Amino acid sequence: MSVGNLDPTAAEQLDMYRRMALIKANDERSRKVIMSGRLVMPYYSPRGQDVIPSAVSVNLTDDDYICTIYRGTHDMLAKGFPLKDMWAEVAGRTTGTCKGKGGPMHLTCPEKGVMVTTGIVGSSMPIANGIAWGSQLKGDGRVTVAYFGDAAANIGAFHESLNLAAVWKLPVVFVCQNNEWGEHTAYEKTSNVRVADRAAAYGMPGERVDGNDPFAVYAAARRAVARARAGDGPSLIEAMTYRFHGHVFGDQDAYMDKARKADAMANDPVLRFRARLVESGIAGEDELAAIEAAIEAAIDEAVDYALASPFPDVAELKRDVFAEELA
């Protein structure tokens, strides 16, 4: 099946930038707010991986689904997760998308297709299959993206999920964000093989791309999404990137090679893409500045909204355990 031109249009490029600029700004703000002590939460920074979901999501609509992980605010924001609902949730407020009960590791927003956020390594994949099975049964043409990390490619759920998706030809795109680290352990210490090369073990296409190159990710995602929509089955994309920060906020990341990290941060994929947009004349400096200013304003509003919102009542402990409130 032909997926047509694999280069993003100018509009799509700007769209991608909008998403990654939001991810970058939101991450910087999150760390600032946590550092200031105004918020206490386990925070898994997605910085460095900003490009991947941005380039994937321009190939998706609000009707498409994603399942992501604790390190997933970038995936969610790229998919359109409302800022205010997100901030209120991570602040544990009743106005949060999960009424403050889920928190950062379980952010959920069905209207935008953010169906599951899991704190268990590998568990985004088996559930993504089920959502995609639903689409296959309904014939609604929707696609489900399962995001996961490089280290998750070593856990049983990855194997069972890719095999079932391939055998059932499910409309899923498995997107592995290879940031070279699983907590404090380097990927190469835990596997002899590239994640993308494991696709062959299931008879599905597997592609390794530069996750910091919006064009490369866009093309791979476009192919995979088209394949899924056409009913031709799942694909595996391994997007190579690098984790700018420690595993979790507070992690001193002494185990990460300083030079490698400095180099990655010096080549910030968001700033590189920004410069490229200006060079290629797709956007003017002030246009981008305006976008960034609007993002900052939106985040200001979201943070204020979140911190001004009330905390849930303890009665919430009895609600949402089952459909019926507990006595």
Added chain:
Amino acid sequence: MSVGNLDPTAAEQLDMYRRMALIKANDERSRKVIMSGRLVMPYYSPRGQDVIPSAVSVNLTDDDYICTIYRGTHDMLAKGFPLKDMWAEVAGRTTGTCKGKGGPMHLTCPEKGVMVTTGIVGSSMPIANGIAWGSQLKGDGRVTVAYFGDAAANIGAFHESLNLAAVWKLPVVFVCQNNEWGEHTAYEKTSNVRVADRAAAYGMPGERVDGNDPFAVYAAARRAVARARAGDGPSLIEAMTYRFHGHVFGDQDAYMDKARKADAMANDPVLRFRARLVESGIAGEDELAAIEAAIEAAIDEAVDYALASPFPDVAELKRDVFAEELA
């Protein structure tokens, strides 16, 4: 590393035949005894797969280890599991190798290296890794063989185990006995890929062989065992065979293609190898007949011994739960 001649010597060929003749005779007797009602147990016939462990085991010593599954009497007998202990165990007698507490799905005989028999699909592999890790630590040069079925190649434990074995370069040989069936489900319905081809996903050698050809299995096992002993790491062997009977005794196997099954049984690998031994002059008809007669006599003795042995006392419910007997 060179493993020298990959053809079994005449002595090894006769040795292989002895093992498979025992497996065949023991299976036929087991089904007869169960049919007669003298024994009640879940019985998973290994007939059709007789050649595989026979050809693998001539490359092993009593010091080497195996972990096998509910369908494993062939693997055990090929490894030297004493007949009397086995029959007493499946008869649930106190003289059984596990005092009758384990039964057919958990036959164990450390002296012969039969360390674990599991009833859980896939679970022979993670434990085999640990035994092999022990050998690696001790430097005792022992090899551990993990036997499992084709359908087990779709479960998470397979993935985690092959990956860890490859990364840790463990002296394990993963032997998949592909009998085309997982209970009532055909392998091709549950995977798009050959089991052997999954070895590439872990960076270990994978080989698919005709599991009914003693020479092919011997050569593959010899290579894999030598590699493991040399400290070069694990291998995956997919031995193609066919299940002569239903999944479990009593299963009417209506789901199995009659012609395919008849054909497999008509080409009984044990009888084919027997004929070959005679043709090639490695063994005379009467020599083989003598071997078979001795096997029948040994089985007679084992069955009588088992059925004449006492059942365990209910006090055994309090023993072997922990080292210390329960109050």
Added chain:
Amino acid sequence: MAVSEKTKPAAEGAAARPAKVNILQAINAAMADAMAADDSVLVLGEDVADPEEGGVCGVTRGLSSRFGDHRVRSTPISEQAIIGAAIGASLVGFRPVAEIMLMNFTTVAMDMIVNHAAKLRFMSGGQTHVPIVIRTMTGTGFASGGQHCDYLEAWFAHTAGLKVVAPSSPRDAYGLMRSAIEDPDPVLFIENLPTYWLADEAPESGYRVPIGKANVLAEGSDVTIIAYARMIQEAAPAIARLAEAGISAELIDLRSIAPWDRAAVLASVAKTGRAMIVHEAVTPFGVGAEIAATLNEELFGRLKAPVKRLGGAFCPVPFSKPLETAFAPQTEDIFAAACALVSA
């Protein structure tokens, strides 16, 4: 699974239902009727479709032929993927009935069941929910040994967000399955293997048993015996023998373990003043502990004897027949324990 030979073609049951059916057929009929009534009901698991004989015991036989192999899917041996697929489909409007062949195999899918199915409603603040049924069978009696017979219901009852049921008759099996499929939350449906072929009065189509309601099988005044699943078959004869011995025993079939019917159990024990809980699971930290603790809290000072717990021996399930038989509570044990309670 050494029982296939016992299998009888079930299913079409939904169409023309005989006066008597066995539990296996009742479960089959409940799934068939639910699938006929609601297109969103799906079935998945190992061997569940008809080319694979509708399950090793035939519980799902006929469903894929009748409703199509898109709604009734045999799976690879991948329990995490099975439950994950059920959860995901339920998030987008389906009502999957997933089979985990034997209860011991839930151990390879606990993350999906406990961290996800049970918690997604709460963690999402009610934005999503997981209306799935997880069918699983277990039980001693077929010499399957240590890894095929465990009763692990206490684990799931200890998990907020899960419901757990364990029927003992064809009517209850049908009625609870219909209720479980319609329930907005995940329900673990525990089937007892040895009693699959127990035939009894056939449920009328559409019959429901509400989850959380116990059933008083025999009224009595001296002692209350609380049991479920196969233990009902062991307890019933004990009741008769107790009657002969002049002891009037009340038998309560719990049917639902989570939530369990506190009202019914408390009312009965308030009346009899003596209680015994019988289950096949090992006694320590079992379901009996929760019921005994509750009875003592609620009826403090009103009990005539300490609550008795009768469970499986505290060991893995043994293979050898005399050991396997001794492992689980039997009629004589129940009879003797009841006598002891009454004469205490």
Added chain:
Amino acid sequence: MAVSEKTKPAAEGAAARPAKVNILQAINAAMADAMAADDSVLVLGEDVADPEEGGVCGVTRGLSSRFGDHRVRSTPISEQAIIGAAIGASLVGFRPVAEIMLMNFTTVAMDMIVNHAAKLRFMSGGQTHVPIVIRTMTGTGFASGGQHCDYLEAWFAHTAGLKVVAPSSPRDAYGLMRSAIEDPDPVLFIENLPTYWLADEAPESGYRVPIGKANVLAEGSDVTIIAYARMIQEAAPAIARLAEAGISAELIDLRSIAPWDRAAVLASVAKTGRAMIVHEAVTPFGVGAEIAATLNEELFGRLKAPVKRLGGAFCPVPFSKPLETAFAPQTEDIFAAACALVSA
């Protein structure tokens, strides 16, 4: 794991031990001393070696540098493979200490733990046994939400063949770890995350706490409070407040959950006539149920009030701070419940 910043270099503790150590350092010292004393002791798990910082909290820090990375191995994220490797090595003479980072992650390794580690000795008729320790941490207090804080000890206590311990002080953590490593059977060693940095009297090298022995932390005559793990920190202040209120409470640190110290608990409650069990796990079907049921069986008619169970709220662990705080029993709850018991 939002706590790395709290980590202090531990380990070398074994060499020169300070007067006070925290629980994290005590566990580290116990493993170090055991590895020094016995070459067969191994450590494996995610991030456990020093290149990976000796664990996300540093509990295994220093061990790989001191004993070699062949004996202390960081693993892929493959919990089934981790426990399988530990089981296998134990079958051939090693004593592995395997880490499952958080207790909720045991859900992906339950087959290895329950069907294999716990059962191999019995199923092999005693031919093999599995002397492994499974270390895992958990506990509310760090806003980790629904999948990182569960206390699942009741599941494992309900499994024949497993031992379960949960220390609350540096001394007990050291002494129980030494005993667990030497135990011939599998031991689940539960560590509480929020109290890792609780510093107290340092155990002397070689100190042992026998598995199955409780510890009476405070003597009293009016009511017995039975708790373990972090709940001890909540109960201790309650004892003081109760004293001010003129109530003499006895505090028992269970330390071992399976087997638990029936003798010590029964002796105390026989004396006080009133008992309360406090744990962080949800109340229904929890450890408290087993203890309450046993107390009522053994002390029938001798209790002055119904046994009280104080556990976590029956829901997944919530994220929002006020909800998370309300989820687990607190000092005020224990104080109030004890007052109610005594005035009942």
